[in-house]
Amino acid sequence: MREEHKILQQVYAAKEDVQAADQLIVAYMPFIKAETGRFLRRMPVEGLDDELSIAMIAFHEAIGGYSRARGAFLNYASLLIRSRLIDYSRREQRHRRNLSLDAPAGEDDAALGETLAAEDDPHEEAVARYATRMEIEELTRQMQAFGVSLHDVADNCPKQQRTLEACRKALRHAQENPELLEAFLKTKKLPLGPLAAAGVERKTLERHRKYLVALLLIATNGYEILRGHLRQVMKGGAAR
Amino acid sequence: MKYLVMECHPGYAILLDEEGRFRKAANLHYKVGQTVRDPVWMRTERRRPARWVRSGIAAAAACLLLFLGVQFYQGYLQPYSFIYLTINPEVRMNLNRQGTVVGLAGTNADGEALLEGYDGRGKNKVTVADELIDRAIEMGFLSDGGRVSFSIDAPDEALFQAYGTELRTEVTEHLDGRILVTLEIVDHDRAQEALARPSASGTATATPAPTPTAIPTPTATPSPEPTRPANTPTAAPPAGDSGYGDSGYDDDGDSGYDDDDGGDSDYDDD
Numbered sequence: 001m002r003e004e005h006k007i008l009q010q011v012y013a014a015k016e017d018v019q020a021a022d023q024l025i026v027a028y029m030p031f032i033k034a035e036t037g038r039f040l041r042r043m044p045v046e047g048l049d050d051e052l053s054i055a056m057i058a059f060h061e062a063i064g065g066y067s068r069a070r071g072a073f074l075n076y077a078s079l080l081i082r083s084r085l086i087d088y089s090r091r092e093q094r095h096r097r098n099l100s101l102d103a104p105a106g107e108d109d110a111a112l113g114e115t116l117a118a119e120d121d122p123h124e125e126a127v128a129r130y131a132t133r134m135e136i137e138e139l140t141r142q143m144q145a146f147g148v149s150l151h152d153v154a155d156n157c158p159k160q161q162r163t164l165e166a167c168r169k170a171l172r173h174a175q176e177n178p179e180l181l182e183a184f185l186k187t188k189k190l191p192l193g194p195l196a197a198a199g200v201e202r203k204t205l206e207r208h209r210k211y212l213v214a215l216l217l218i219a220t221n222g223y224e225i226l227r228g229h230l231r232q233v234m235k236g237g238a239a240r
Numbered sequence: 241m242k243y244l245v246m247e248c249h250p251g252y253a254i255l256l257d258e259e260g261r262f263r264k265a266a267n268l269h270y271k272v273g274q275t276v277r278d279p280v281w282m283r284t285e286r287r288r289p290a291r292w293v294r295s296g297i298a299a300a301a302a303c304l305l306l307f308l309g310v311q312f313y314q315g316y317l318q319p320y321s322f323i324y325l326t327i328n329p330e331v332r333m334n335l336n337r338q339g340t341v342v343g344l345a346g347t348n349a350d351g352e353a354l355l356e357g358y359d360g361r362g363k364n365k366v367t368v369a370d371e372l373i374d375r376a377i378e379m380g381f382l383s384d385g386g387r388v389s390f391s392i393d394a395p396d397e398a399l400f401q402a403y404g405t406e407l408r409t410e411v412t413e414h415l416d417g418r419i420l421v422t423l424e425i426v427d428h429d430r431a432q433e434a435l436a437r438p439s440a441s442g443t444a445t446a447t448p449a450p451t452p453t454a455i456p457t458p459t460a461t462p463s464p465e466p467t468r469p470a471n472t473p474t475a476a477p478p479a480g481d482s483g484y485g486d487s488g489y490d491d492d493g494d495s496g497y498d499d500d501d502g503g504d505s506d507y508d509d510d
Contacts, residue, residue: 018249025251050268057266057282060251064284088280133273136246150247154254154262168260215260226256229244229275233260 007073014063018151021063025056031074032059035081051085058084132225139226142217146188148210156210166200167208168233171215173198175234181220190216243279245270252282317342321399323407324391324428325369327376329354333365339403341368350381365403366410373411377419386421393428400427 014021025032036044036055044052061084062077070076140150158164173195174180180191190209196202205212218226219234227234243255246262253267255276265279289297319334319342329350334343341360346352354375360368369390376382390407394400404425411423 022250025249047269050266053266053268054280056251057264057280060249061283084283091280129271129273131273132244133271136244136272140247150254150262154264157262164259164261211262214262226244229242229256229258230260232258 004072011063011066011073025059032056035078039082039085054084054088055081135223135225139217139223143214146213148213152210153214156208158208163204166204167212169198170195170200170205170212171219174216175219181216184216185220242275242277245272245274245276248272255279319343321395322393323365325372326389327382329376329381331355331372333368335365339365341365366406369407369411370414384420387424388421389424389426391426391428391431
C-alpha cells in the first residue's frame with residue numbers, strides 16, 4: 001500500500017518534470033525489461049533489441065496517461081507496454097516481406113548490404129553528425145535563455161496542419177522583417193503584435209509561443225544545418 | 241521523410257521533421273544529430289472532454305433517442321385508427337398512422353376462429369382485408385350473396401373517406417368475378433351512436449334504408465367514396481332478405497339510425 005503510494009507520488013511528479021520522468025524510467029528498468037522479456041520469451045538486450053525501446057516509450061506514455069481511476073500504475077503500465085509491443089511486432093511483420101540488407105547475397109558469406117556501393121562516407125557522416133549535434137546543443141542553450149526546452153517545444157508543437165501553416169506564416173513574416181528577429185533576440189520576447197500583423201491570430205501565436213521561439217531561433221544566423229533540414233519550411237513550402 | 245534527432249532521453253527521443261514539427265518517438269538507439277527514417281511515434285492521449293461535457297452529450301443523446309423512440313412508436317406501433325371487418329366473423333384491425341396493420345383481434349368467436357394461425361401485422365390494411373375475406377370464403381363464413389362490412393374508426397373525416405374509398409376499390413377488385421357480395425362502408429362512431437340511441441318514436445319503423453342486394457360488385461360501379469352512414473348497396477336483395485343476417489344490428493325493425501331528419505334516409509342513392 002505504502003509502496004503503491006510512493007509510486008503514485010513519483011508518477012505524478014514525473015508528469016510535471018522531464019528529469020523526474022527520466023529517473024522513474026531508469027528506476028523501473030528492471031520492470032520494463034521483465035515485461036519485454038515476457039513478451040519476447042527471453043531477456044532483452046539493452047542497445048540491441050528495439051522492443052526494449054518500444055517498452056520504454058510505452059512506460060513513458062503510461063506516466064503521461066495515468067490517473068488514479070485507471071487502477072494500479074504498474075498494472076496500467078504493463079498493459080500499455082504489452083499492447084505497444086504487439087502493435088510493433090505486427091508492424092515489423094508487415095516489413096518482413098522486404099529483403100533485408102543483412103541477408104546473404106550469394107554463395108559467399110557477404111551480406112547483401114555489403115555488396116551495394118556505399119552511399120555515404122562513414123567519416124563524413126560522423127563529421128556531419130558532430131556538426132549537427134553542435135548546432136542542436138547551441139540551439140538548446142539559446143532556448144534556455146528564453147526559458148524553453150526541446151521537451152516543451154515538442155509538447156507545444158502544433159498538431160493540426162492549419163495551425164502549423166499559421167506558425168510558418170508568422171516565421172516567414174519575421175524572415176521578411178529582420179528587425180523583428182533582432183528585437184526578438186535582444187528582448188528575449190516573442191514580438192506577438194508584429195507577428196500577428198502577418199494575418200495570424202494572436203491567440204494562435206500565444207498558444208504556440210514555445211514552438212515559435214524555437215522556429216525563430218533557427219531562422220536566425222548560425223543554424224545552417226537545421227535550416228537546411230527545414231529548407232522547405234524556411235522557403236515557405238511544405239516537405240513531401 | 242527524414243527526421244533529425246534533436247534530443248535523447250532514456251524513454252524517448254525528440255525528432256524534428258522536414259516540415260518543422262518537433263515530435264517524440266521511441267529512442268531506437270538514436271544519437272543526437274543523427275538523421276533517421278521510419279520512427280515509432282509516441283502516442284499522446286487525446287484529451288477527453290470534461291465530465292460535465294460528456295454527461296451533457298450523453299443526456300442529449302439519450303433525449304434524442306427517447307424522442308426518436310416516441311416518434312417511432314407513435315408513427316409505426318401505436319394504433320391510430322381501427323377498421324372492423326364484419327362478415328359474420330368480426331375482426332378489428334388496429335392501424336398505425338401509415339395505414340399498416342399493427343394488431344388484429346377477433347371481436348366475436350367466429351372472428352377469433354378466422355384469425356387463428358393468421359398474422360397480418362406489418363401488412364397493409366387492404367392486403368389484410370383481402371386475405372381475411374379469402375379465409376372467410378375458405379372457412380365457409382362468406383358465400384355468394386353475403387355481406388362484408390367495413391366499420392372505420394378514424395380520428396378525422398378525411399382519413400375515413402380515404403380508407404373507405406381505398407377499401408371499396410381494392411376489395412371490389414379483389415373479389416371481381418369470384419363472388420357476389422354486398423360491400424358496406426360505415427363510420428364506426430356514428431354506427432355506435434345510432435345503435436346506442438333509442439328510437440325517436442319508440443316504435444320500430446321499418447326503415448332499414450339499406451336494402452343491400454347481392455351484387456356483382458365490380459359491375460355495379462360501386463361508389464368510390466364512402467358515405468355516412470355508409471351502407472351503399474348497389475342492387476336489391478332477394479325479397480325478404482335484408483342481407484344482414486346476425487350482423488350485430490338488432491332485428492327489431494329499427495334501423496338504428498335516427499329519424500329526425502324528416503324521413504329522409506341518410507343513405508344516398510348512388
